[in-house]
Amino acid sequence: MGSRSVTLSADLESRPASRRSSGPDRDAICALLAGLAPEYLVDLKLQVESRNAGTELFNPREPGDSVHILMEGWACRDRPFGDGDRQITAFMLPGDLASCWTPIESPFDHRVRTLTPCRVMVASRARLADLARRNSVIATRLRRAMRTDVSILNDWLVNVGRRQAPERIAHLLCELNHRLEIARSNLHSGDRLIPLTQQDIADALGMTSVHVNRVVQKLRANQLLEIRKGSVILRDPQGLAQLCAFDSAYLGLLI
């Protein structure tokens, strides 16, 4: 089962590397650390750990010194409100730097929580910062990661500020689908499920789950997507992209 690399990757691009090895191979550890010389990797004192769904990876009240890189599973950054309401401001996919993604102080109030069971690589923030200081490749990748965050936040603001509900939902799903393809291709694994509930989508888009539900039903009626047990599956990515005039250019720095 480990050797059918050609057919498995046909749907992405060409990926000569082996797939479905039980653990991540060296070149595919994650986009951030790929190709890093072993002596550097040792420095980071990386540990791969498991987390349940709903675990807090970062909390402003106890910042800690840990940086998490997602290997499997999804996480999100959000700002909780007193009344139980919240605004999700980012989703993190496999391969993403989850928290705290920049090796500097984090003055703004946000949490990072896992959405699904996850496998994360835990590293010391101080060590990663130090590594970035000595290794310009890593520094560049960290800068790119931050730049991608700006880019996505910028687009989310446009999305929430200017688009109606159907286009808004479609746009978010198109982005996540695009990023998921990249993550799948980088990590050689994972399925095509978007593990979000309608409540999650509502929290990310400044809507209520009730209205998300009504709109999602229309999208489903148009064969654009499916929903199964807390996950979204895109049935017609092109149709969705057309609906919201999706342009993936802003994701250009992702690897």
Add this chain to the structure above:
Amino acid sequence: MGSRSVTLSADLESRPASRRSSGPDRDAICALLAGLAPEYLVDLKLQVESRNAGTELFNPREPGDSVHILMEGWACRDRPFGDGDRQITAFMLPGDLASCWTPIESPFDHRVRTLTPCRVMVASRARLADLARRNSVIATRLRRAMRTDVSILNDWLVNVGRRQAPERIAHLLCELNHRLEIARSNLHSGDRLIPLTQQDIADALGMTSVHVNRVVQKLRANQLLEIRKGSVILRDPQGLAQLCAFDSAYLGLLI
């Protein structure tokens, strides 16, 4: 005045420097370059120029090699839509890096335009990037500037996604007032006007100018603010902050 390279890192914390000199003195050229040793400054080949209101400082179709640092006046970043609609995603104040504020590729579709007549320092992006490579203080400041952008974008998303119109407007104005105070203190100049029209505010908050107007009238009736010839003046900053539960922590990296 030219040789105080030692203070390079000192101004990152305490600021005992003199104030209220007529023009910007060397140490207060801008937050980004303050205290930089002269030989570095020369490298940048800085030029101070004037721009009319409504001038484009950055356009994705002709990226150019210029970085603009605002000395006087305001600018904004926005994404135009086909139908004349647009979403403003950032305001730039005196002292801010206007465009392109990161010395790397800019894959997302945005413009930067002056909102008022401006005085800008124009530098070469390539030279600034090169300088950041050799001078860690500048690199840190650039990183901080980008980090601040993330922080503000994050908060705008929360604002647009979760707050009702009055709190939303109040929150934006509180942020701008806070940043304006910082800019005034850094550059030793400028007035307390927020040079935005109600249309600008609407474009930034995902609203219409009509509705902004109705809400603004209520705020004005409560003695919270004033509007004169295309500018907003906060009459009761504390009252506004209370209205929207404003917490300036997310602006903590602004010098």
Add this chain to the structure above:
DNA sequence: CGTATTTTTGACGGCGTTCAATGTAAGTGG
């Protein structure tokens, strides 16, 4: 004093919220 920009006002409608209840599937423990 004329023109452009900005602000203001009114009527009307709809997108999306609120509240509350019901449906449905999966997990848990006895």
Add this chain to the structure above:
DNA sequence: CCACTTACATTGAACGCCGTCAAAAATACG
């Protein structure tokens, strides 16, 4: 294998914030 629990999805009615459209008033500026 069946009660019980929990999470997620769904539905309906009523409401209201805010958008749309259109026009007029006020203000800035040359």
